[in-house]
Amino acid sequence: MNDSPDKREAINRLKEQTAHLSIISNTGLVVMKFVVGFAIGSVSIISEAIHSSMDLLAAVIAFFSVKKSAEPPDAGHSFGHGKFEDISGLIEALLIFVAAIVIIVEAALKILGGNERVFSPTLLYAGIAVMGISVLANWYVSTRLMKVAKETESIALESDAWHLRTDIYTSLGVFAGLILIHFTGLTILDPIIAVAVGLVILNAAVNLLKRSFADLIDHSIPKLDEDRIKAIICEHASEYAGFHGLRTRRSGPEIFIEFHLVVPGEVSVTQSHDLADHLESDLLVEYPRANVTIHIEPCNKGCNRCGPFCTYYEKQEKQKQHKT
Known part of the structure; x- marks a missing residue:
């Protein structure tokens, strides 16, 4: 037999609460990044906002998938609803893949256009602060997500955690890039960093696609x-x-x-x-x-x-x- 009903209910409640935390965190980061990114005109910050938007969508999908997968077997699904988490991982990967392509194309057009602009020092500081907040928030939430994912064997929460960990690295890259722009005045670094962000996101999407697809076709466990x-x-x-x-x-x-x-x-x-x-x-x-x-x-x-x-x-x- 599997876990007792009370234990299973506690596990499902923990998964839903953790997925909800990810939604709240990502919503705040998306708003901040878009506001500051458009205010400065920074394609790297806007690309990070798009990245966080995908993370937010992934968090929403993860939330609903863990709720659905928690439903007990019924007449139409005698083996349960676990595959909903695998499907959510596949959808998340496809969305991230599209976002990465959009970011890379937009950044490449900025580089080829060669139009440099002067960033306001005050707004540049705001961008640096937002990226710093993003790193800290995503570090905390992704650590929490990964811990619960391992405890409950949830691929939906684990996928969400990996999204946020990718966001940590890309946010750090943008953070360092904005500091370099502040000291060097080389605004061309902005779209170059955005391309790097897009490539990192693209790699994460490909890896997630592989794993989600493997589970959907009933691949053996390791x-x-x-x-x-x-x-x-x-x-x-x-x-x-x-x-x-x-x-x-x-x-x-x-x-x-x-x-x-x-x-x-x-x-x-x-x-x-x-x-x-x-x-x-x-x-x-x-x-x-x-x-x-x-x-x-x-x-x-x-x-x-x-x-x-x-x-x-x-x-x-x-x-x-x-x-x-």
């Missing part, structure tokens, strides 16, 4: 996790003959684990069921959002389905070694 699952099963090797056909996949915060457990023919149905329950409980200790399906099979001595995980196979190998 090999390290599959090896750990095998190790947990093997801790009870003395109680069964072997296992085979391990399959895994992820659906939003949920993971699905399936395998065939081969037991000696003389083991009763009750004993086999108890063993399956025990294995499921052990797996849920490390993977609390797992849905475990175990198919019990009687052992047909001499087959090769279980391979090195078969205790009968292991005994045969030891006998061969002993004879040699």
Whole structure:
């Protein structure tokens, strides 16, 4: 079984509260960056405002996706609604990709136009201050998002956290660029920094697209996790003959684990069921959002389905070694 209803409700409430925090933070940053960016006429700050707008949209999508994915299975969705988080990650990635292209094109046109303007020192200070506030706010919110994402295995919150971490680096770049403009007067640095911001955002979008798409097509969970699952099963090797056909996949915060457990023919149905329950409980200790399906099979001595995980196979190998 999965988490208790009370624990699951607490997890879902925590996810929604954290996603809501991201919405509030991004809304404030978007307004500040657009106001200051247009006041100065800085394409790098405006590009950061566009970036934060995408983060805001991503936060809104994440908020609604975690609410939807938290809904229990129903007649039309017997495996739950976890894929809503994967879909949200894909939509967020596409939006970020478009934003990056717009930023790069606009900045490139500014560079090719060669029209430099003088920035007001007072407004330039305001731009530097806004970028500094953006770095601090996004650092706090992204750290919070990532912590909750890891605790709840939420790809939607993790995607949102990565967006904000990307924003930290780009905001730092704009922050440093504005300081350089202040001391050197080279306003051409403004669109050059904007191009760099766009390229960083583009890279983040591509990585997120890959991950979201992998989960949507039921990609297996990482090999390290599959090896750990095998190790947990093997801790009870003395109680069964072997296992085979391990399959895994992820659906939003949920993971699905399936395998065939081969037991000696003389083991009763009750004993086999108890063993399956025990294995499921052990797996849920490390993977609390797992849905475990175990198919019990009687052992047909001499087959090769279980391979090195078969205790009968292991005994045969030891006998061969002993004879040699």
